[in-house]
Amino acid sequence: MRLFSRSSRKHTEIIEIEDRAYIALRARAERLGLDINQVLEEAVSNHEGESPENGDLRPKNESIKKEAEKLIGEHITLSSKLAALRFKYFSTYYGCATESMRLLALEAEHRSLCEATGQKYDSTHYQREKGLFEKYHQDLRVRVEKGE
Amino acid sequence: MKIKLIKSKSPHGRRQELHEIDIVEKCEIILDRIEHEQRSSQVDRLKSEIPKLKAELNDLESRQHEAETDLKWMEGRVDELVNRNRELLAILRGSSQ
Numbered sequence A: 001m002r003l004f005s006r007s008s009r010k011h012t013e014i015i016e017i018e019d020r021a022y023i024a025l026r027a028r029a030e031r032l033g034l035d036i037n038q039v040l041e042e043a044v045s046n047h048e049g050e051s052p053e054n055g056d057l058r059p060k061n062e063s064i065k066k067e068a069e070k071l072i073g074e075h076i077t078l079s080s081k082l083a084a085l086r087f088k089y090f091s092t093y094y095g096c097a098t099e100s101m102r103l104l105a106l107e108a109e110h111r112s113l114c115e116a117t118g119q120k121y122d123s124t125h126y127q128r129e130k131g132l133f134e135k136y137h138q139d140l141r142v143r144v145e146k147g148e
Numbered sequence B: 001m002k003i004k005l006i007k008s009k010s011p012h013g014r015r016q017e018l019h020e021i022d023i024v025e026k027c028e029i030i031l032d033r034i035e036h037e038q039r040s041s042q043v044d045r046l047k048s049e050i051p052k053l054k055a056e057l058n059d060l061e062s063r064q065h066e067a068e069t070d071l072k073w074m075e076g077r078v079d080e081l082v083n084r085n086r087e088l089l090a091i092l093r094g095s096s097q
Helices: A019-031 A036-045 A058-117 A126-146 B023-096
Strands: A002-007 A012-017 B002-007 B016-022
Touching (some): A019 B023, A058 A126, A126 B023, B016 B023
16 A cells, blocks of 8 residues: 655645555656656546546547657658768768869879870869869868868 | 645634635646647747758768768779789889899
8 A cells, every 4th residue: 555645734644655556657658758646646636626627538539649669760761861871972972072183183183194104294184183182171070160 | 636726714713715726627728738739839839840860861962972981982993002012112112133
């Protein structure tokens, strides 16, 4: 037998609840992040007013629980996909940053070799290479500054 | 389970019954209400987060596709330049001998 007592200036109330009912109530309250004593307190203090305003909420709770479970499943799937894709993207992204730097170095070497050998230097791709270097390094700089 | 709410002292010095209530039922009603509030709020939160996740996923897929295209082009261009520079180096070595 559990005892729950509530005192006020005018009267004292004592409630006795069977262990089994108390344990079930306490477990349910804990699942909802509540303290059973607060629930009991409210039940006693508001015993005249506490009635289901919108009818019995249990069927509604069952259907909303199913809806929440469905949404949680969708949320988990999307979050997992997003986490995997973020990993893949950053791997590709750093590959781009590295490759664009390597490309500019090779382009500079190519220009020097053209000059040294008297070959005509073709700068067709240079602007694109420079643009890619800036694109991936500027973004990288922003990410480093943000601490990402 | 029915319980009796009792005044400890009546005007005549006796215990006085006030009400008889089913405490378990009252608690269940309170818990039903709180569960309903919590679940409704959880559903609202999920409903607002899921479209954001979908949008983020679409955006990232598009950026991934773009980065893959860029990387493929750069890898091809690196190979091209490595070969071309090797040829030019051979010319340079040939001319210096």
